[in-house]
Amino acid sequence: MLNRITAAQAVEAVLTAQRSGAPAAEVLRTLLSYLRGMIEADSAYIALREGRQLVIRVADGVDVGADGVTPIQLGVGIEGAAAQRAEPVVINSPHFYSGADDPIARDRTVFAALAYPLIARGEVIGVISARRFTPGRFGGADLWWVNILGGLATVVIENETARRAQERRAKQAEVLLDVVTQSGGAPEGMIQRIAEALNRDLGVDRVDVLMLDDEGRELRCLGVAGSEFACTDTMLRVPASGESPIATALRTGQPYAAPDLRRSPLRSVYPSAAGLSSALVAPITVAGSRRGVLLLAERGAGAFGPEDQALALVVAARVGMLVEEANLRQRQAQLERAEADARARQEFVGIVSHELKTPVAVIQAYTDLLLRRAERAGQDDANVDVLKRIGEQAERMLHMIEQMLELQRLEVGQIALEPADFDLAALTRRVAEAMNSI
Numbered sequence: 001m002l003n004r005i006t007a008a009q010a011v012e013a014v015l016t017a018q019r020s021g022a023p024a025a026e027v028l029r030t031l032l033s034y035l036r037g038m039i040e041a042d043s044a045y046i047a048l049r050e051g052r053q054l055v056i057r058v059a060d061g062v063d064v065g066a067d068g069v070t071p072i073q074l075g076v077g078i079e080g081a082a083a084q085r086a087e088p089v090v091i092n093s094p095h096f097y098s099g100a101d102d103p104i105a106r107d108r109t110v111f112a113a114l115a116y117p118l119i120a121r122g123e124v125i126g127v128i129s130a131r132r133f134t135p136g137r138f139g140g141a142d143l144w145w146v147n148i149l150g151g152l153a154t155v156v157i158e159n160e161t162a163r164r165a166q167e168r169r170a171k172q173a174e175v176l177l178d179v180v181t182q183s184g185g186a187p188e189g190m191i192q193r194i195a196e197a198l199n200r201d202l203g204v205d206r207v208d209v210l211m212l213d214d215e216g217r218e219l220r221c222l223g224v225a226g227s228e229f230a231c232t233d234t235m236l237r238v239p240a241s242g243e244s245p246i247a248t249a250l251r252t253g254q255p256y257a258a259p260d261l262r263r264s265p266l267r268s269v270y271p272s273a274a275g276l277s278s279a280l281v282a283p284i285t286v287a288g289s290r291r292g293v294l295l296l297a298e299r300g301a302g303a304f305g306p307e308d309q310a311l312a313l314v315v316a317a318r319v320g321m322l323v324e325e326a327n328l329r330q331r332q333a334q335l336e337r338a339e340a341d342a343r344a345r346q347e348f349v350g351i352v353s354h355e356l357k358t359p360v361a362v363i364q365a366y367t368d369l370l371l372r373r374a375e376r377a378g379q380d381d382a383n384v385d386v387l388k389r390i391g392e393q394a395e396r397m398l399h400m401i402e403q404m405l406e407l408q409r410l411e412v413g414q415i416a417l418e419p420a421d422f423d424l425a426a427l428t429r430r431v432a433e434a435m436n437s438i
Contacts, residue, residue, distance in 0.1 A: 010034030
């Protein structure tokens with residue numbers, strides 16, 4: 001009867017702590033404290049599943065240190081076995097349990113140990129575990145109470161997961177708003193601000209935006225946040241060919257998720273990701289062609305879920321649009337410069353043509369005057385012929401100047417072409433005579 005009252009008190013204490021709005025870690029630590037008293041355990045802790053491993057998040061009766069303890073792989077130890085089998089594991093003999101590899105025992109003799117899987121939505125989300133470092137056994141009643149408090153711990157963890165998911169969705173909305181409002185300016189600056197927003201507002205430990213170089217052989221950094229590297233470092237360059245996850249995402253247009261970087265081929269092609277445990281790669285499309293990738297990385301394993309993939313694809317699409325808009329602005333600027341150059345050239349041709357037309361017209365007028373005087377004076381045919389040729393060339397120059405002016409008016413749309421017949425033989429003779437006189 002005493003145990004049942006103690007259990008009721010434990011449940012009430014945990015529920016009271018949860019209703020008071022205490023942090024989930026504090027609620028779970030209260031739960032573990034009561035659990036230790038109920039089953040007479042020297043230590044108890046909760047390890048949550050992250051990918052293919054269990055990570056101790058809350059402990060009572062033992063100091064896990066600021067950096068925690070080594071993650072427990074699925075299938076390894078009683079915790080890994082309980083998580084993998086989705087059933088409790090109890091060991092009551094030190095002869096059958098070696099504490100040498102135990103993350104909590106730390107070479108102390110373990111007389112009894114148990115691990116109970118925490119199951120939510122049909123999946124193992126973690127393990128609640130306890131140890132006795134003094135002689136004693138864990139019996140069926142102990143396992144029953146672990147089941148009761150383990151179920152309560154599962155509720156607390158699920159509520160905390162839901163709360164964090166809601167907060168994350170709110171932050172995702174803020175990030176999306178920030179991403180959508182980015183416009184104008186150089187793409188490098190806008191993309192850098194997006195990377196910083198993902199790092200700052202969404203809490204992504206590392207963000208990289210990699211774009212293809214002009215030759216299409218290598219992906220180079222265009223924006224980075226949460227890294228000791230700068231975009232100019234060669235460490236932030238990745239080959240665009242081959243079968244690496246980045247090259248595959250770039251080629252297929254499909255995102256790539258690495259819940260455990262230590263077992264992913266991504267690490268071999270992205271050495272600057274040291275110290276990170278999970279990653280997500282989303283392709284970036286520019287004007288219908290895949291030109292880069294958005295890479296998100298976290299220190300925790302299994303950090304990215306379906307919602308994160310969807311967000312990464314949206315952000316990657318926006319990055320592609322920003323690059324495309326920047327390219328369009330660049331082409332527009334080039335077109336405007338070309339049009340300005342054309343206008344300047346037309347103005348120059350117009351000014352030069354008008355300036356040339358006046359002296360040539362004067363030459364032609366004086367030539368006509370001299371020709372009439374020579375004919376009246378009865379000068380020899382040679383002098384008259386020279387004056388005629390000068391007049392013809394002056395007239396030809398005036399015609400060429402007029403053609404230049406017409407071409408200028410044609411370019412600005414101020415004249416329409418009018419087809420006309422001409423004497424090709426006469427034109428040929430005039431050209432030949434002009435060349436013979438040189």
